[in-house]
Amino acid sequence: MDVLNEILGGVFALGSMAAMIGASILGVFIGALPGLNPVMAIALLLPLTYSMEPLVALGMVAGIYNGSMYGGAIPAILLRIPGTPAAIATTFDGFPMAQRGEAARALKIACWSSALGGTASAIALMTIGPVLARATLAFGPAEYFWIAMFGMASIGVLVGRDAVKGLMAAVLGLLMGTVGLDQLSGTPRFTFDQVWLLSGLDLIVILVGLYALPPVIALAEAADLKGLSAAALRLEPAKVSWREVRGLIPTWVRSSLIGIGVGILPGAGGNIAAFLSYNAAKSASKEPESFGKGNPAGVAAAECGNNADNAASMIPALTLGIPGNVVAALVLGALLIHGLQPGPQLFHKNPGLVGGFMLQMLLTSLLILAVGGAAATRVFAQVQRLPGVLLVPTVLVLMAVGVYVINGRVIDLWIMFVAGLAGYVLEKVEVPLAPIVLGLILGPMAEQSVRRALLISRGDVTELVTRPISMTIASATLLLILWPILQVWLRARRARAHEPDMS
Amino acid sequence: MERRQDIVLGAVFAAMGLFAAVKAAAYSGATGAYPMALSLVLVAFGLLVAVKAALRGRSVPRPLTENTGRALLTVGLSVGYLALVPLLGFYTASALVVLAIPLSLGFRQPLFLVVVTAVFVAIVWAVFSLVLEKPLPAEFWQDY
Numbered sequence: 001m002d003v004l005n006e007i008l009g010g011v012f013a014l015g016s017m018a019a020m021i022g023a024s025i026l027g028v029f030i031g032a033l034p035g036l037n038p039v040m041a042i043a044l045l046l047p048l049t050y051s052m053e054p055l056v057a058l059g060m061v062a063g064i065y066n067g068s069m070y071g072g073a074i075p076a077i078l079l080r081i082p083g084t085p086a087a088i089a090t091t092f093d094g095f096p097m098a099q100r101g102e103a104a105r106a107l108k109i110a111c112w113s114s115a116l117g118g119t120a121s122a123i124a125l126m127t128i129g130p131v132l133a134r135a136t137l138a139f140g141p142a143e144y145f146w147i148a149m150f151g152m153a154s155i156g157v158l159v160g161r162d163a164v165k166g167l168m169a170a171v172l173g174l175l176m177g178t179v180g181l182d183q184l185s186g187t188p189r190f191t192f193d194q195v196w197l198l199s200g201l202d203l204i205v206i207l208v209g210l211y212a213l214p215p216v217i218a219l220a221e222a223a224d225l226k227g228l229s230a231a232a233l234r235l236e237p238a239k240v241s242w243r244e245v246r247g248l249i250p251t252w253v254r255s256s257l258i259g260i261g262v263g264i265l266p267g268a269g270g271n272i273a274a275f276l277s278y279n280a281a282k283s284a285s286k287e288p289e290s291f292g293k294g295n296p297a298g299v300a301a302a303e304c305g306n307n308a309d310n311a312a313s314m315i316p317a318l319t320l321g322i323p324g325n326v327v328a329a330l331v332l333g334a335l336l337i338h339g340l341q342p343g344p345q346l347f348h349k350n351p352g353l354v355g356g357f358m359l360q361m362l363l364t365s366l367l368i369l370a371v372g373g374a375a376a377t378r379v380f381a382q383v384q385r386l387p388g389v390l391l392v393p394t395v396l397v398l399m400a401v402g403v404y405v406i407n408g409r410v411i412d413l414w415i416m417f418v419a420g421l422a423g424y425v426l427e428k429v430e431v432p433l434a435p436i437v438l439g440l441i442l443g444p445m446a447e448q449s450v451r452r453a454l455l456i457s458r459g460d461v462t463e464l465v466t467r468p469i470s471m472t473i474a475s476a477t478l479l480l481i482l483w484p485i486l487q488v489w490l491r492a493r494r495a496r497a498h499e500p501d502m503s
Numbered sequence: 504m505e506r507r508q509d510i511v512l513g514a515v516f517a518a519m520g521l522f523a524a525v526k527a528a529a530y531s532g533a534t535g536a537y538p539m540a541l542s543l544v545l546v547a548f549g550l551l552v553a554v555k556a557a558l559r560g561r562s563v564p565r566p567l568t569e570n571t572g573r574a575l576l577t578v579g580l581s582v583g584y585l586a587l588v589p590l591l592g593f594y595t596a597s598a599l600v601v602l603a604i605p606l607s608l609g610f611r612q613p614l615f616l617v618v619v620t621a622v623f624v625a626i627v628w629a630v631f632s633l634v635l636e637k638p639l640p641a642e643f644w645q646d647y
C-alpha cells in the first residue's frame with residue numbers, strides 16, 4: 001500500500017504531470033519534423049535531467065517517446081515522409097488516404113491506434129515486468145555477467161546488417177566502459193594521465209554526440225531552404241463512424257500483441273513491429289488488394305504496432321538491464337544519472353520509481369488522445385513549414401549547452417563532437433551504434449559481475465557456467481553469436497542439396 | 504559491402520584493439536585481464552571484418568556523404584563554434600553559429616534569420632541561465 005501511495009504521489013505530483021504533458025507535446029513536434037527523432041531528442045534532454053527529481057526526468061522521457069512515435073505519422077500521412085523510421089509503414093495507406101482528401105480521418109485513426117498500442121504496451125510492462133523481476137532474484141554475479149553478455153550479443157547480432165560488425169561495436173563499447181578508475185582496485189586505466197578521464201567517459205556526452213550529430217549533418221546535407229507551403233498542410237474535418245471503429249478492433253488487438261512481442265525482443269525496433277503488424281493485417285483482411293491504396297486498417301496496424309513496441313521494450317531494460325532498443329538504452333542512462341542501477345535489483349530497491357515510470361508510460365500513451373487531436377494535429381503539421389537549415393545550428397547549440405552543463409567542461413564539447421563524427425562515419429559503413437551504447441552502459445556491470453563471480457569461486461572459471469541459470473544464458477549467448485555462422489552453413493547445405501546431380 | 508572501406512574499417516578496429524591490449528598489459532592482475540581480453544576480441548573482430556571484406560566484399564562504392572561540400576562546411580563551422588565558445592562566451596558564439604550555418608548553406612532571408620536567432624538565443628538563455636541557473640562560458644564583453 002505504501003508503494004502504491006508512493007507511485008501515485010510521485011506520478012500525479014505537479015512536476016511529473018507538467019513534465020509528461022509538456023514532453024508529450026514536444027514529442028509530437030519532434031516526431032512531426034523529418035530529420036529529428038525521439039532518440040536524438042531524449043539524448044539532448046538527458047543532460048537537463050541531472051538536477052530534476054527522477055520521476056520528473058522519466059516522465060519527460062516517456063512523454064517524448066510516446067508523443068514522437070505518434071508525431072511521426074503526421075508527415076507520413078500528409079507528405080509520405082516518415083517523421084520517424086517507425087512510421088514508414090504508415091505511409092503505405094496513410095498517404096493514399098490523404099490524396100483522396102481523407103488526411104484528417106487517417107490522422108484520427110493514427111492517433112487512436114497509437115494511443116491504444118501504447119496503452120496495451122504499458123499494461124504489458126506493468127504486468128510482465130514485476131513477474132520477470134521476481135524471477136531474476138535467483139541471479140548471482142555469474143548470471144548478471146551472462147545477462148549482460150546476452151544483451152550485448154543480441155543487440156550486436158540483431159540490430160545491424162552484419163552481425164560481425166555489430167559484435168565488434170559491442171566490444172568497442174565494453175572497452176570504452178573500462179576507461180577511468182577501476183572500481184575494484186582503484187587503478188586508472190586508459191586515462192593517459194588526464195585527470196578528467198579518471199571518472200571515465202561520460203555516457204551522456206557520448207550519447208548526445210552519437211545520436212544527435214549524425215542527423216544534424218544529414219539535415220545540413222539535405223539543405224532544405226524553404227520548408228513546406230501552408231496549402232500542402234491543409235486538413236479538412238473528418239469523422240470516423242462507430243462501425244469503422246468496431247471493424248478496426250481485431251487489427252488493434254493483433255497489432256498490439258505483435259508490437260509487445262517485438263518490443264520484448266532485444267534488438268528489434270518500432271519499425272519492425274509496424275511492418276509485421278501491417279503484413280499481419282493485410283494477410284487477415286478479406287480485401288488484401290486494398291492495402292497500399294488507402295485502407296484505414298493499414299494505418300491502424302502500422303501505428304498501433306509501432307507504439308505497442310514502446311513500453312514493452314522497457315521490460316528487458318528494467319528487469320534485466322538489457323534495453324530492447326536505443327530509447328530503452330537512454331532510459332537506462334537516465335536511471336544511471338540518478339544513481340539507480342538498472343537490472344533485477346531496481347524493482348526491489350526502488351519499487352516506487354519503477355512503478356511510477358510504468359504508470360507514466362501508460363498515462364503518456366493516453367495523453368496522445370488529448371495532444372494528438374484534430375486541432376492539435378493542425379498545429380503540429382505547421383512545424384513542417386520551418387526550413388530544415390534552421391534546425392542545423394539550433395540542434396547544434398542545444399547539444400553544446402546540454403553537454404556543457406553536465407560537468408561544466410569545454411573538453412566534453414570536443415568529446416561529444418568526436419563521438420558524433422565517429423557515429424556519422426560508422427553509420428555510413430554499416431556499423432550499428434546501439435551496441436556501442438549498450439557496451440558502455442553494461443560494461444561496468446559485466447566487469448564487476450565477472451570479477452565478483454571469480455572472487456567467490458577463487459578463480460575457478462568453470463563456476464561461470466556450472467549453475468543451471470548461468471549455463472542456460474551462456475548457451476543462449478553462444479548460440480546467438482554462432483547463429484549467423486550456422487545460417488551460412490545451413491544455406492550452403494540447402495543449396496548443395498538442391499544442386500542437380502552432375503555425375 | 505564495399506571492399507576497401509571494410510578492409511580499412513577492420514584494420515582500424517584491429518589497431519585500436521592492439522593499442523588497448525598493449526596498454527592493458529601494463530595493468531596488473533584482474534585490472535588488466537578484463538580489458539586485455541576485450542582488446543584481443545576487438546582485434547579478432549576487426550581482422551574478421553577485414554578478411555571477410557577481402558574475400559567476399561564487392562567493390563561498389565558506398566557513399567560516405569550525401570553532399571560532401573555541405574557536410575564538410577557544417578563540420579568546419581561546428582569546429583569553429585566549439586573553438587569560439589570559451590573565447591567569445593556561450594551566447595555570443597551560439598548566436599554567430601545560428602546565423603552562419605544557414606547563410607553558408609544558402610538561406611537568404613536575413614531578417615527572418617536574425618529574428619529566429621534572437622528568439623532562439625533568448626529561449627536558451629531563459630531556460631539555462633534564468634530558470635536552471637546553469638553556469639555557462641562567460642561572454643567576452645563581460646571582462647571589460
